[in-house]
Amino acid sequence: MRYLFTTALVATGLAGSAMAQENIDFWYETANPDQQGWIQELLIDGFEAANPGFGLTIDYRGNELDKQLRIAMLSGSGPDVVLTPGPSYVAPMAQNGQLLSLEPYAEQYGWNAGILPVFLEMGRYDGTLYALPKTYETIGLYYNKTLFAENGWEVPETLAELEALADVMLDAGIQPFSAGNSTWRGANEWFVTIALNSVAGPDNVHAALIGQIPWTSEPFVEAINTLKGWWEKGYFSENYFSIDGGEQAMDLLATGQAGMMPSGTWQFQNVPTYFDQAGTEPGFVGFPSADGAPVFALGVGSTFSIAASSDVPDGAAAVIGHIFTPEFYSAMGSQWQGEWNMPLSDLSGVAMAETVLPLYTEAMANLAASVGEGSYGYTTWTFLPPATNNYLINGIEEVWLDQITAEQYLAEIEANFQSEMAEGKVPAIPSR
Amino acid sequence: MHRLYVVPTLIINVVIIAIPAALTILLAFYRWDGISTPVFVGLSNFEGLWNDRVFWRALTNNLIWTTLFLTVPIGMGLLAATMMLIARRGSTFFQVIYFLPIIIATAITARVWQGMIYSPITGVLGLLDRYGLELSNPLTQVNTALYGVAVADLWHWWGFLCVIFFAALRQVPQEQVEAARVEGATFFQLMRYVLLPGIMPTIALMMIMTIIWSFLVFDFVFILTQGGPAFSSEVLSTLAYRSAFYDLAVGKAAAVSLIISLFGIVATIFYIRIQAAEIVE
Numbered sequence: 001m002r003y004l005f006t007t008a009l010v011a012t013g014l015a016g017s018a019m020a021q022e023n024i025d026f027w028y029e030t031a032n033p034d035q036q037g038w039i040q041e042l043l044i045d046g047f048e049a050a051n052p053g054f055g056l057t058i059d060y061r062g063n064e065l066d067k068q069l070r071i072a073m074l075s076g077s078g079p080d081v082v083l084t085p086g087p088s089y090v091a092p093m094a095q096n097g098q099l100l101s102l103e104p105y106a107e108q109y110g111w112n113a114g115i116l117p118v119f120l121e122m123g124r125y126d127g128t129l130y131a132l133p134k135t136y137e138t139i140g141l142y143y144n145k146t147l148f149a150e151n152g153w154e155v156p157e158t159l160a161e162l163e164a165l166a167d168v169m170l171d172a173g174i175q176p177f178s179a180g181n182s183t184w185r186g187a188n189e190w191f192v193t194i195a196l197n198s199v200a201g202p203d204n205v206h207a208a209l210i211g212q213i214p215w216t217s218e219p220f221v222e223a224i225n226t227l228k229g230w231w232e233k234g235y236f237s238e239n240y241f242s243i244d245g246g247e248q249a250m251d252l253l254a255t256g257q258a259g260m261m262p263s264g265t266w267q268f269q270n271v272p273t274y275f276d277q278a279g280t281e282p283g284f285v286g287f288p289s290a291d292g293a294p295v296f297a298l299g300v301g302s303t304f305s306i307a308a309s310s311d312v313p314d315g316a317a318a319v320i321g322h323i324f325t326p327e328f329y330s331a332m333g334s335q336w337q338g339e340w341n342m343p344l345s346d347l348s349g350v351a352m353a354e355t356v357l358p359l360y361t362e363a364m365a366n367l368a369a370s371v372g373e374g375s376y377g378y379t380t381w382t383f384l385p386p387a388t389n390n391y392l393i394n395g396i397e398e399v400w401l402d403q404i405t406a407e408q409y410l411a412e413i414e415a416n417f418q419s420e421m422a423e424g425k426v427p428a429i430p431s432r
Numbered sequence: 433m434h435r436l437y438v439v440p441t442l443i444i445n446v447v448i449i450a451i452p453a454a455l456t457i458l459l460a461f462y463r464w465d466g467i468s469t470p471v472f473v474g475l476s477n478f479e480g481l482w483n484d485r486v487f488w489r490a491l492t493n494n495l496i497w498t499t500l501f502l503t504v505p506i507g508m509g510l511l512a513a514t515m516m517l518i519a520r521r522g523s524t525f526f527q528v529i530y531f532l533p534i535i536i537a538t539a540i541t542a543r544v545w546q547g548m549i550y551s552p553i554t555g556v557l558g559l560l561d562r563y564g565l566e567l568s569n570p571l572t573q574v575n576t577a578l579y580g581v582a583v584a585d586l587w588h589w590w591g592f593l594c595v596i597f598f599a600a601l602r603q604v605p606q607e608q609v610e611a612a613r614v615e616g617a618t619f620f621q622l623m624r625y626v627l628l629p630g631i632m633p634t635i636a637l638m639m640i641m642t643i644i645w646s647f648l649v650f651d652f653v654f655i656l657t658q659g660g661p662a663f664s665s666e667v668l669s670t671l672a673y674r675s676a677f678y679d680l681a682v683g684k685a686a687a688v689s690l691i692i693s694l695f696g697i698v699a700t701i702f703y704i705r706i707q708a709a710e711i712v713e
Contacts, residue, residue: 241572387679
């Protein structure tokens, strides 16, 4: 009896150790059921097949992920693969020893050559690499190609052409810009980003970000006043505060109630749904600028890091390594556009499925090319420190509704920026 | 020995309420971003708030909110409760109807008001617009944003007061009501001389609680307008929330929370004094 019992125990023990896997934790934000299916199939199953001995668990934490992460990381009980909400969080987390240096893994997986250099710079703190961007994005101008063809309108390239076209649209009873912030107040920052980059220019924005010129300088005053002018003329709907800037705005554009939509490449995930439904054709170009050359303001959504308290750092690095491959880019990008646009330096090995909108692939290729050449702008949510960007979002409403002037608005932005700069909260700004 | 029975609840209270509250009070005097170590800055957070126009806007909005909620829902609740008392038949049915808005999760109620009532595209206002009656969305105008949010919250809240007052009214001794009826009292005389004095302690309690809760109001404001447009519907709790989680200024948020609590404490002191005065009687 005892012999049988001991054998059973030993057998179970052996079986147990054979099944023992190192488990890697990864907290993700929101994903609808379709998207969760793609993550399961492409990321979890794909990773585990390629890396036997490692198990990957993904936990969906919703929109409040960054707040939960902050508290969990403080107590050292966070996930292994950390989805940090952006470069502005890398500095304080790295400063407090919450993140592991990615330098040895960059060597091992060839990230130093395989990833566009500007993004490597953005993930550094004090010269060491701590984070890699999950997706990079830009803001451009979506437009209703069918509507333009019907009315004989040409796609604007300069700001003057843009304003002229918007005036024509207003006369025709069509909303020039499909926009709204009812469900996401942060939509305001898209338009301030456009104004700062297209009117004041990326060189000036860069100079202000490194503290060379103040935010109250003349080019920025002109930029904000231009944005205010657009508001006053009625380019943004009078229902701006009631419209949802995501799906509802896309619907208004697709059905021809609005002619253009300044928004980001993340909106590509909604293009097929609404344009197919309306039976119209979408278009996308870089946002016009003063001289006609499109400006691609660069944005980084979230970033991958490894928690310093992780007990499976090699496994976590392997997960990140698995994601930054052309194969994963092709597979995931074919299903879920806009959110998994990893900044690989060589996109020639990427083959998107035929169901993907060629417009999207083209837009991403243009963006990659521009960034590679060093010609890009700066989105406020990626390059400004948190409190400054937060005031930027709320304060522009005060300018639009005539509560304060552009100069007062910029003065408060400057004050916030200086105080956050003194506390070391400004993210790494790559040199131009 | 029997005092030891208090210990379990006391431990829970201390760990979950007292210690975090003490930490929050302490944090109000520090500068902290939630990630690195807190830095002591004395009264600098309070000085910052004193000079911050958004803080004064938020405080004014809280006071306006308190005034609104001390009058409208209490008045509506009393009226409906008294009518249910007089017309007994069907009172259960009406109680259920009036109480339903309370049961629905505030997040859902707020979204329904935002998308199905106030929206000029997908809501009732949009429908009226298409029939020619142009009404602008109150949530989008600086002067009416707070009142737009208040209407949604009032709809959600007044039923609760109605049910509480109805319960209190049923406690008023029937003999008094009968006696007043016999002596030929009208409805308003009945209310003024018999019913209201009879439930004065309940009304007083509800008023004090309304004051405390008005300074805590958060969910409707946050979901409907997030304090906008242009800070016009900002209240102290949305200011605290934004400071802590978006601006990474936890010390400032703790300072705002301290001020919110101050109003609550003042209201509680008043209530205790009223209670003590009643006991003496």
